[in-house]
Amino acid sequence: MVHMTTTVTTPADADAVRFDAVTKSYGDVRAVDGLSLTLRPGETVALLGPNGAGKSTTLDLLLGLKRPDSGTVGVFGTGPREAIAAGRVGAMLQSGGLMDEVSVRELVRLACALHPRPYRVHDVLAHAGITQLADRRVDKLSGGQEQRVRFALATAGANDIIVLDEPTTGMDVSARQAFWATMREQADQGRAVLFATHYLEEADAIADRVLVLHRGRLLADGTAAEIKARAGARKVSFDLDELRAGDGGAAAGLRRLPFVTALDVSGHTVRLQSADADATVHALYGLGLYPRNLEVADLGLEQAFVAITAAEEAKAA
């Protein structure tokens, strides 16, 4: 595990969220594996990872919906349940259902009544952009509209942290943008925002800080730019006629290409990964070689994680 930012030592009671060596397993599967992390008040943090990385379990642990097998979870210096009971945490989960047979307004009114520090129903509706839907029955809403109602429930009162599990799932581009604009307002009011996502771009655009989770472990903790630089490896593939001709010099030249992190030659097809694909390809031409069917592509988050993991393991060995 590598921390890219300087760890700021803050007293425990100033931490919004604190995980200490938290482990949670389902049968043989370790969903969360010795996770330690700290969120500070007012931070906007993305929890980034591929499906199955343990994001949802991490959020469930944070919200007290699941209990850790070992380790401790603290929210504003208390347990998660206490923090929620005190109205300090607002959450929007994918798995969160809605009460049916009631109107949107009735449901939001309930959420406000249940919150120890509620906002006015009218404002909550307006804020979530569902004023026009207020008199609609909850069970008659589309998926995107339901998401907005969930968001309204999560922001019914003055929380100190808002937790969102892949909140923009099912939203179109403009809804996504509007959603994040609203979220930024929340962050600007000094609340911490923690959201899980598997889009690096979303983390990049929104978060001050990105936590990369992979197989239940914290793989990286830094700014989006730092994470991007690490996950930014690209794959390059091409065919070389020189290899078919048995040119030993060409094969040797490939091994000298700069920024290459992985090289695979099979027949006359070359596949490689590069930390700087532009420089690698430029050097390839510089060797006097003529690659055909040249393709340069993003590694994709999943593969980037594997690459980072491999690098970490190599470093540890």
Add this chain to the structure above:
Amino acid sequence: MTGPRPAPTAGTTTTTRATGTTPAPATTYATTTTYATTTTHATTTTDTGMTTNTGTTTARPTSARNPGTAAAGLSSLALVKLEIRRTLRNRKFLFFSVLFPALLFLITAGGENDGATVPDSGLSVPAYLMVSMASFGALTAVLMGNSERIARERESGWVRQLRLTSLPGRGYVLAKTASAAVISLPSILVVLAAGGLLKGVRLDAWQWLALTGAIWAGSLCFAALGVAVGYLANGDTARPLAMILYFTLSVLGGLWMPATTFPHWLQTLGAWLPTHAYAGLGRAIELGGAPHAKDVVLLVAYFALFAAGAAWLYRKDTLKA
């Protein structure tokens, strides 16, 4: 998310985080808070003046952050109210819990002046069936209503969503039970009214009151059973399971008709069912006495059993969710 967006009218909290190695708590809240007041929150009206620029430890509106049990109880009340409102909106449910028992009573109770009595009971047929059907109606309201709703809402994730609010864990079950109890009252009253007004059942004023109270209180036993079924079954199996229990309990317990036509062993079994004790409460009152100790004890024992089962299943579900 595109609607007009007034600046949040309440709770604007500015947080300044002192970074570095400040030994004092690194958080300084300059808080000017005007919370929206609702009838349910007497504790949070106006918290102002939490300003500080000295960097010292800041007081927080702790009272607002640690709602007392009274506030928690009030918030449960909001859920109870909404539960009742939505149930009253459900016509199908109202038909089966309120109108159906009354109709069944009117059809089966026979004529006003038949003078027929139910063997071994000392009661006229209308009086006997009035208690049966009032109990049956209350049973329907609390058992069928609770079980299916809870199972469905666990499946849809609404129960999970509620656990992200300040509502105490038990609040959901309590709200369900309380609202079912409110809904069961009309079922009882409609049947009793039909008995008194249309079928010529004559009782003293205290008997009418005691009857209503006893049948209402007794229905709590089945409300607990409904909660247990809701946590035992899933959205698909809750209804069949509740139906089986409902028919078995109603028929064998003698709610629909006297169980005298059943084989002896089945009657013996039926006599130990909670529904038998339940109907027994009302019949004893109709005869001018207090409910039999055996019936009361049996009903309390069943209530304890169902409530314990419901609590156990609830805890299991909470750990899993």
